[in-house]
Amino acid sequence: MPRIGVFVCWCGSNIAATVDIGQVTEAAAEMPHVVCVEDNKYTCSEPGQASIRQAIAQHGLDRVVVAACSPRMHENTFRKTISAAGLNPYLLEIANIREQCSWVHADRVAATAKAIDLVRMAVAKVAQHSALTSSTSPVTRRAMVIGGGIAGIQAALDIADAGHEVVVVERSPTLGGHMAQLDKTFPTLDCSACILTPKMVEVVQHPKITLYAYSEVEKVDGYVGSFKVTVRRKARSVDESKCTGCGACWEKCPVKVKSEFDLGLGTRKAIYVPFPQAVPAKATIDREHCIYYLRGRCRICERFCEAKAIVFDQQDEIINVEVGAIVVATGFQQFDQAAYGEYGYGEYPDVITGLEFERLVNASGPTEGKIKRPSDGKVPETVVFIKCVGSRDEHKGVPYCSRTCCMYTAKHAILTREKIHGSKVFIFYMDVRTPGKGYEEFYRRASEEDGARYLRGRVSRVYPKGGKMVVLGEDTLLGRKVIVEADLVVLASGMIAQPDAQEMARKLGVSYDQHGFLTEAHPKLRPVETNTAGIFLAGACQGPKDIPDTVAQACAAASKAAALLNREALEAEAMIACVDEARCSGCLWCEPVCPYKAISAKTISERVGRRTLTRSVAEVNPSLCHGCGACTVACRDSALNLLGFTNQQILAEVEAVCP
Amino acid sequence: MDATRITGASLGAARIPSGPLDKLAAAAARVAGDGALVFGPARDGSVWGWKLCEAADVPQSDLWERLVNTDVSPKELFMPRTEDIARWRDRLRNLSIAEPAAPPPVVVLGVRPCDAASFDLLDEVLIEGPFSDESYRRRRGATLLITWACGKTGPACACDAFGLAPAAAAGDLMVYPDGNELLLSALTPKGLEVLGDLTGGSTAGEALTGRVDAVAAALNAQKTAVGRRLALDDLTANAAGLTATLFSSDIWTELSPRCLSCGTCTYVCPTCYCFAINDEPRGGDGRRIRTWDSCQFKEFLSMAGGHNPRPSKVERVRQRFMHKLNYHPERYGKFLCVGCGRCIVSCPVGLHVAEVGEALSRAAAAAVSAAKGGE
């Protein structure tokens, strides 16, 4: 039989002025299993705590109820108190008779009656308490960074510099991501490649970093401190350890393919590196276009490879990596412009996206930095930029702002005016958003110094007419229809989630929003953590971001990961879900409601009669469970229970409400 | 089987017209005692059960021409589905315990002979046996049972297979349909009192009791549809000593798979009497209650620690029918079944006393002939 002590607090006059403490102690003395009732002026004071410790010893109490302020205030205080007296700290219940009683009621009779009810509920609940302990698990002191764009690069370098091993997984043949495709960066107009490529090199040279390029994450098992990641290293058909990146192979390769890196504006070979500064500088054979794979003949590259690095029958390799933390930096993709039929992207070659413009204006791009329009290679005289194409448009499923387009369009305007003398630049916009250091100044430079004509309004249609692209738009500030006959139209494309972002989220067990961006644990206070402990977010996979924000977030994610890896072991929650295997039907209806992927099936053996049978039951991983209890409701058989808030405890409280 | 199960000695008889029965009900209520409650068959939803009749809604006699029997047996009038054994209050460490008040007298108007006979069977176990069930005894003692002989049998009726008959005499007062009139025959002094109250003291003479015997004999000559198919003679004649053989018969593994382990058969059965006792605490207070229970439930014999002596349907189905058709007859000389046919109608999977009885009887015959062959 439980032996419960009840300690009623006056809290000076905070409680005692409204609640008749005497009546409460009298009533508490009658409650089942209560063997000792005391009241104190200030229970949380040292004398108050001492009286609890004394009473535990004197009356042999094994459970304690403190009727005082909110448990959010002093639950931990009193847990320590009873722990000091030798009780398990969880054999405590707080009756909140201050915040939820004396402070909100004036009528002494009613408040006293309610306080008695609250004490009765706490007594009934604590009688059902059991001692709880939390488990610990060791930490694998290695991190994985998924994605090798600027976010992944920065995060990897920071974690490695903090002294931990890092594994970087990048699915394309090279590091760099979208940033490598850019020409200049706003608002400083410094060269993107110049600031990025040294970092790319740093990654491969760092002794703590292992890079798996042309590789993808297949599966993620385990939990914080102990993830087991399966990585597929796709076959390059080239032995990375031998390839020197000399370039003989791609010079001789007879097959020309549209370059993904140049967004189809330029070409590459079937054996290639995506761009000259690619890291690692290892060739890759594109098996879909290589003549040898298509027709069984050629092998010219093999003949010219002095390093003998070509391996035509190379297979994908599956490797397993154990890590303690994961930084997700999988980036974004451009909005698909085909959704805007009225702009004719894809039909008219001279309607291009902002990223394509980056390649056109880039000195290492297909036009060697000369802005030439794709249809006929003519240098455009009039260029129209249309902003918010695939941003802030609910009808296209993108209600959000992509955050970068205002600034890169201003940059494009400046570059156009710089590179094409006497060119005219028109920019159709909804709003100009420049929240960033030096951003507003940069925009002003575009509009005021470089003479870009900003027109506030949407464009309704773009169509070709006599070698020009007619842009029908509106200037809403003047209330006039605007028709511009342009040579080139550039659509400022928004950012959307990677096409496989949801699949990645499911592999990782993290949540994502309706647009497919991965969700942070708290929008303000936990911006780089996910709801799955040990998995952090960096860059545009979490939402549209420019480079400075991406880098800042990558640093933050890295510091979170490093802090985690600095720990020897992790202590799990004590109030977590547990499975009564004798009851569990193994239906696993609990599994989909668990936000932490903490529930999985396991097989148990049991004796039934004279036979040993195996069956499947649910298992809660204590390192992953946060104790929300959603699973307990999904469990029809009540095999799942939440320690500290068991069905029995809640039912006992409910029973006690109405004596 | 005991012939007195069919023909009871009439203590007196009377004749009343068919039609409203309010006078009969009132007379019975007066005899039963102060505050007596009268129950009669009543339709509830799609089901016929038993309902308290106010004076105005006492059924008319033609009801018994239309209705073969109620779907729910009248046993709950003596064994309520839930009844208090005691209530307790724990205040200031003073425990007070209250037992329920004495039950009111009850008149059951128009039970069929099979159901009336079921009370005799229950009485033997619950009152006359070594243990007397106080609550049941008090309720039975305060009851006046008016039994209505069956003018026709229903398709699921099987009374004759179990040693009874459509007009088997049981209860306090028998009612026999006789043309446009009803013949009343008192079987007990209480029944005789009702007749006296009804007729103003003039109980009928020899002529009327003779008529009663004649009508009863005619009604009892009816054969039921199930009874025509179901001969349990091998079971009755050879029952003694066959328990072990029947217990290990193959029929249980053959018959039991289809059972759903629900309690339907036991709960509609007038002769099943298993119950459970549970405490329902409410804080310091609470009640100890008795509710029906069923040997067909998986958890029926489940013990603390997890052991279950009857873990599968084979054991549970066997238990029920062996109890009805072998254990009880061995001890009391009668089947613990009155052939009311309710399990035949209600079992959702058609597993009932007729089919099992036939199989068991065959098994008994086979065992006997095997034993003879062995000699």
Place this chain on the structure above:
Amino acid sequence: MSVAKTKPEADGANAAAEWQPKIVAFCCNWCSYAGADLAGTSRLQYPPTVRIVRVPCSGRVNPRFLIRALQRGADGVLVAGCHPGDCHYSTGNYFARRRFLLARRFIEYLGLEPDRLWVKWISGSEGNKFADVVREMSAAVAKLGPNRKVREAR
């Protein structure tokens, strides 16, 4: 405390005037329980009708608790959790929402008064909202009168 005070014994004018509903509130620890605490620290007054059962998350609240509370004499049940999208455990309140959308329609279908069940999203900063909800719900449940339909006799 006398039991009779909170227990509706009779429909007599006096008893009716004195009767106040009893509401069991399941409040999630992170939002609504904190909101109730904030109502306290802000000294907002509300009727002494509500008894809070602290749960980690509205997703922990089993609809069976609702019937149990009504059986044992509660006149109303409040389930309060974080606003959609704000769940401390990210999704618990979404599951609670589905469960109680159905549960409320179901008790209504069984002939109970649906207004005996309230589900409200109350954040930790909404002390005012907590007090308002208790006031409004107390009035609404008072209007329904004592719960008799599934309350067990004592």
Place this chain on the structure above:
Amino acid sequence: MRVYSYYPGCSLEGTAKEYDYSLRALAPLLGMQLVEIHDWSCCGSSAAHATSHRLALALAARNLNLAADMPGGARDILVPCAMCYNRLKVTSAELAADSGLRSAVESDLGDKWRGAAITAKALPEVLLGDIGVDAVAQAVVQPLEGLRVASYYGCLLVRPPEYTGFDDPESPKSMDELVRATGATPVDWPHKVECCGGGLSITNRELVAGLVADILGAARDAGADVIVTACPMCQANLDTRQGLAGKTRGTDFGLPVLYITQLLGLACGLSAASLSFQSHLVSVAPLLEKVRQLGRARQAAGGEGC
């Protein structure tokens, strides 16, 4: 044979009779059977939806209910008129989404809403989605090779996309594909979904003349011989206001405006009479002559005659 409930709508009994005739003549050739909805009434467009939202819904709902009650079972409705199509689609969607509105409309109708399972379909939607462009091409006996056709969709047929959804609202292609199936060349032109001003055709002729002139001009610039449409309002407006539009631009456009069914009918070998070309204001005769010439030229060149 695919069976459809057929909802002609008022235009097809009046100004757009040729749309109705040509559609009925064409249907069997493309494997469609049209069963006219018995006792159909106004779809709720024009005056109704401008003045009373509920009335407009109730009118459309009545027709959808009738379609649900059709003997032989509920089927998809073929709705040739773009306005009717639009009203029926909007009504289905709004009543599905809003139970309050549904009960309001039910009380207006004095009848339960039974149209939930009924789908209204536009003509290009049916021909492309159900019949299939291959089946259309197979039915062509007189290919219109050499003819340049501007498909004009107007404002209602493909908008709003959340209700219509069968084609790109800004750059639709469905009629172009049908045109291609006849052997003719669909022209790429910018005014496929520009407003023709049909709603103001009576009240503001000058404005409408300008809009119509823009459309016709764009079609002519794109080298079109003919405009096809699937909307009675567009057809009527582009046809009747063509003279006025020409006057404002000092030109004679001379661009016949056909229903898509008429063009398909022509390609499938239906006679000019059965396609009711006589009721057009802009003469179709030169077009028919061109078709004949193209056919002869093809025969002379040894092309497939049939």
Place this chain on the structure above:
Amino acid sequence: MSAVAIADLSRDLARLEESVRARASELLESQQVRMVIGHKRAWNGPLAVAHFAVSPKEARKFAAGPHCTGGLAKYLLEEREKDGVVAVIARGCDALGVRRLLIDRRVDAEKVLVLGVPCAGCLDPAKLAEALGVTPAELVEVTLAAGALRVRLAGQEQAAAGPPLDKVLPPTCMACEVRMPVEVAEMLGGDLAALTALAGRPPAIDLETAEAEVTRLEELSADDRYAYWAGHFQRCLRCFACRNACPACNCRVCALDSYDPKWLGHPTEIPEQFMFHFIRAVDVAGRCVACGECERACPVGLPLMQLNRKFSKDIRTLFGVDRPHLPGEHEPLGKFEPDDPEEFM
């Protein structure tokens, strides 16, 4: 349905019965399966009962036709711990019941062989009796012959023509959308033209009509609704036939039997009866396969499907999941949508 089709139908049913027996014998003979679960003629009365054949000889007893009522899927639960494959002769509802057990991971897919049979509906003896003006117990034999049912009543020597089968089907069969079973390993009788044509027809009543009684109850006043349900619930015997017959009620330890926590008190008074039926209905919500077994098994005629249908109706209107029990649909309570309705929140 033309007269010719009906004549064919009775012949088809005979052939179906033969092919069930043949296939079952074959499977047992070759020891591909350990047991075949189907129906056989009952000891008495018009209906068939479950039959468990473990030998080819026992397979000769299998029956098929509209008298084969009673679900079979649930029996698999008791076979789960034994080795070997069990075959089930499955009507559409049985197949869905097996699917339920598979989704709930209560049965191993490798240990079940679902043999689908087309189903014309299973007669409701109460409806048939009512149509003939007798009690259900008086029905002795029912067959489906040319034209309509043929019924022999108690005390009659000869069977006489009864009503058409369509008129005496329970509501679940009327609304059945799986007369041709789905997710079966193989179909028996798939070549029987008349039977498959009948089974392939759309349901006799649509979802809304099936829910007409729910709608009617919804429109009553709260007190009338309470009176309705309390009236039914007070009759409930707590025999648990509804639960035991239900393929969705397949927990190892039923909440209704649990002592700790004690969800359901033992008293059979109204408050606990509401708890009982609340728990049962809530726990099968979204998981109900609409087989109607609960209602069929109930000895005191509780309209339990009206509770289940209420949930399916609300799940449809609130969450847009029309038929959670059919393949391809999502289980509505193991998930959520961020924009689920907030009617009163």
